[in-house]
Amino acid sequence: MAFSILFVLALCGTAEVLTKEIPSYIQICKRDQNTIDDCVRHSIEALRPRLAQGLPELGVPGIDPFYIPELSATNVGSPIRAVGKDVKVTGAGNFTIKALSVDLDTFTIKARVRFPKLHLDGKYKVDTTILGIPLNGQGTMKTDAVKCDAELVIYAQTFEQNGQEFIKFSKMDTNLNIKDYRIRLEGLFNGDKVLGDATNEALNQNRGEFLRAAKPILEKTVTKLLLDIANKVVKDIALDDVLPRP
Template sequence: MYRSTVFILVIYCFCGVHLKQIPSYIQLCKRDQNTIDDCVRHSVEALRPRLAAGLPELDVPGIDPFYIHEIKVTAIESPLNIVGKNVKVTGVGNFTIKSLSVDLDTLNIKLRLRIPKMHLDGAYKLDTNILMGLPIHGDGNLKIDAVKCDADVMLHTEFYDQNGVEYMRFTKMDNNINIKDYTIKIDGLFNGNQALGDVANTILNQNRGEFLKVIKPTMEKTVTELVLEMSNKIVDGIAYDDLFPKP
């Protein structure tokens, strides 16, 4: 989910020329393959201090905290059902761009980034017995602290013509999320039985690699949907020549 924020920032750097008045803190990037990668990267990094409050010019909400209304995980191969609601995510504003490249022929964006620390806090409902065969059920509050959250992403683009003007839209996103380590704390398991809840939390943390492997496909799918929706909202109706000024 944290990768959606960085892509919004990348696109924002391209969209400044559409504004009636370009904010002084926006560095525009011309359509030059020799300079576009460094230019966009520097533009995004320069925007980092302003991200928490959001970018109202593009109707983009703040990223720290960042909210996810709902996320559902259902694993066909494993008896797992988990629903998270109103999840508050903090720490994404401290992202680091490890690499970034823009192909001006296809307008595809390739990005590698890291968030050093991330905290998630929200409501959940859980039904599973994937860990050592122990049935775990409950609903309540969920807290996750993750470190070294890495993502490799490719955002795919297509061009289309409307009334003789060329526009662009984002059609697909490939992403691979890797989390070095995390701890999880779930309240409300076994109808609030503290002893059983502590045992279940211990098992969840001891088997967090297995748990992460099961929920990873849903995490990546959720991030993809968020990024495509927000990115297309930003570029909708803006001509390609305005998004990428010629040198």
């Protein structure tokens, strides 16, 4: 559910990445604390019609659909042992920016974004027990989620190189909240329909508890992917080009 949040928040952190070669359809945001919040927000809103296809000039993928090559939840100490591959997320283009602020003194970005409805299609492999529910098998998965909110704080730091100042995103705090969802896993227990149907029903009946168990893993995955995307966009761009002074 949470994975398409990446691109929107990358824009929150990089909508100001505006060099002279950046396309004219992107609004330039000056380094002015009085105007930066509204400017970044308006810049993202103006980009909405182009977001589905992506911005190839900036090396930014489209968000509707948005593709996740692999999602792994097999960390040591985690109760979940699962891998998702070739996940296709649709619906991310209908996002709403609920709140956005940029602190130019610390280059800290805070944002809250809502996705009214997301649909996921992909492949999975799982072998674990969660909340007393055994999960074993591999196949395809489908998920529908509604009212997906992401609250994020992105921290940045500046550094000097060859006489110029640059910026790097160093850390991100992520809080994901999903109002409701339904999931369907095909291929559980070697395709046993009775066991598969019963397990899917149990997963959905206990989806609140299941989501709470999966939430830390989702947040960690979102954090890593977003930081990677944001830093690729600002790499090798001087701070004065990223945020030109008034």
